[in-house]
Amino acid sequence: MIQSAIDSQLAQIPRSLYRLGEEVEVKYTKDWSGISGPLPEVVFLPRTEHDVALILAGCNELKHPVVTQGGLTGLSGGASPKSGEWVLSLERMRSIVELDVASSTITVEAGVTLQEIQEAAAEHNLMFPLDMGSRGSCTVGGFTATNAGGTQVIQRGMVRNLVLGLDAVLADGTILSNRNKLLKNNAGYDLKQLFIGTEGTLGVITGATFRLFPTRVARYTALCGMHRFDDVVSLLHLFQKKLPGLRGFELMWESYFQTVASLTGQRDPFPGPFPLYVLCEVEGADEQATRSQFEEALEDAFERNLVQDAILSRNEQERTNLWKIRDGVSELFSTFNPVANFDIGIPIASMAQFALDVEQKLKASFPQCHIFLFGHIGDGNLHLIASTGREEDVHRIEDTVFALTREVSGTITAEHGIGVSKKEWLHYCRSDEEIETMKRLKRSFDPNNILNPGRIFDL
Template identity: 45%
Template sequence: MTAREAVSALRETLGAEVVALPEEFGDRRVVDWSGLPGATPSAIVRPRNTEEAAKALALCTKYKQAVVTQGGLTGLVGGANVLTDEVVLSLDRMNRILEIDEVSATMTVEAGTPLQVVQEAASAAGFYFPLDLGARGSCSIGGNLATNAGGNRVIKYGMMRDQVLGVEAVLASGKVIGDLNKMIKNNSGYDLRHLLIGSEGTLAIITRVVLRLRPKPTATATAWCGLPDFRAVTTLLTRAQAGLAAGVSAFEVMWAGYHDAVIGNLRNLRAPLADAHPFYVLLESVGTDPVRHGDAFEEFLGAMLEDGVVTDAAIASSEAHARDFWSIRDAPGEYQRFIPNHAAYDVSFSIAQVGDAAQKCEARLRERWPQALVLTYGHLGDGNIHIVVDVPGMGKHDHDEIDSVIYDVTREFAGSISAEHGIGVKKRHFLPQSRRETDLEAMRAIKAALDPDGILNPGKVI
């Protein structure tokens, strides 16, 4: 059977309104943000509901037609890119908020709903949806689930899997599994929800979900801190988690190399502190007591300054001031302006090992490329750091040697090659450096059981 036969059957069954042919794509983007190459899909299927998605997959299984699921296309590892003559199943039409249950504190949505739409709907209903990413306006809830997205507030609220109570999905066969339950406690056998979250569209296609909402914070305190060494950084984290009654909602650490590079190259950014420091931390705490929250935060920082844990600090005096702090941490979105050919890595370690692992990565990089620009920063509270490397004269995709340096160190520290962006195509060959062979055998067995013909996102993850 050929792709042409499969596309013809899809078009005949679902209609031209749902199934578009290549000449009908127009200027529609069909690759993610990874910069990796992608082929043109044989067709784009845009179901309007779960039933149409199920019919599409049943037909694709019948014709042995490979399928790639696409959401907001904001991924960074090529997981949503077409490799050969695959069909794309896009969930962009399944973008409705179906229900907000104020008593259960849940929101039921279709998987194509943009993250920012969910955040705004939760806020309008008096709640808070804590997952937050720089791509919030474009990324979809389904994509967030497929990659188990993290973001800036994992330290307080957890990863994407911690924001979900119920999941509905369609298997390659077209059968619908899961349910839209709203229970926090549910131990009725294997939890298919957690099996599918993080599977990058290789096991099933998530269509609808029940999201967990949180109380809306009514007080936010944000500070920019300069610290003398990495030990002080981990001390600040430990003491903030123990000493701030409302806890820590964000703890973003930046090495001096990152801070100096973005401040020096992006004119819209200003250094919050007058003097230079080896490390900087953006510390945020959210709570529900507007009267007491700010005072307690200032008292805590005062104690940290007095004890020498923090060398200097600036507390945001307004939301706009806090946004100025965050704009420094969010500067990676502007890398194309001054390091367009950079290599970026998203790795994680135990918190106690982050400092040593980052130091070893930078030392080995400089042994090989003394003139390299190395930028290190990340979400220390969950052990996730980002390492960005720019070697003068190196092409945009000539990063194999850099990959080996970073992932060799990651293996030595028993870390993860992917903290929050997934595996996709880009990291598939390095997966054995983070997982045992027996783990990979178990993954292959699960894949074979749920997708025996291997039509779902082939060539990705495993």
């Protein structure tokens, strides 16, 4: 469409709130999944929720589809524009509105990054217990719309557990503002839940109020070398019983650990390789007591023969170093591109057999396949990256893995969301009635299907 025609269509919207044609940068064409779309004709850049309302009301009147973008670190292609879609980026809405120490809450606009929240909280001896490798770029809007998980879910839950209030704008421009700071509030429907984890299909998040927690000064991480998956589960249960401050329990299979160690230039701290590596983190109010408690629990694990070797960090530097291999996942994407990338959820009782089956099935069909398994095992979330180096194999790999996931009543996505890349398998873990109810909600909130159309499901 020629630019002057678009300008006249958007006459109600100030010109400073959107870019057109040559003003549009390539960065708006794809998210981290690598699924890319065409250069959008229009990119909206609102500064306030009233701007968002004005923009959405205009697009709704024109029945023009819009895709919402945050930090573009999503891994399901949900934020990548499809042909003809305009982009709504929240990147200018970057204010920390209020940090309320008394109620331990922070109220922020949708474009604030996770790291900015963590740092703002830390200045007041508070902490925001969401953490993941994309912290520097992912934003409030994106991590709330995808109900992100991360490495501390076993202690504080997913984003849903951290949101107290939420501001959103509906497709017709209606502003729903709720800056609730109360932990308990049962006054009618809890409307914020409509926007958490619904991947921008029911409304655009413009801000949120999150819970903060007291900073625990003591933090220790241990890396354990282990032989058997059953021992990993026993170790998890032992630590959950003995360590009330357990906040992370990450598992890496040997191929993941050794490959990422070599790609990131990290030394294997143990004399020989292990089939499994567990990274666990504990926090507490007192340095000495937390460390002694952790040492005692580790000794117990050795006595029970669950752990074969272990290293416990002595200071913050060592703790950070121990996380480098787990945090180095992005190296796999650049080295083994293209990859099939999974964030499946598997009942913990089925996980050991699932890992064996998936490896066997993939190797049988794709002998050259590189397979890397790791995950947030404490909450049943298994990550799998598989690559033959051939784009044409990706879909068949996905089919194989999702079919196995279905057999064990798992979920095809535990944290990244469905987006566009997994929607053909949604029925593997949701009933027809559930999917139809989702569609009824969508039709009722967005009758013209302008918000992120074709994400999660097709209407």
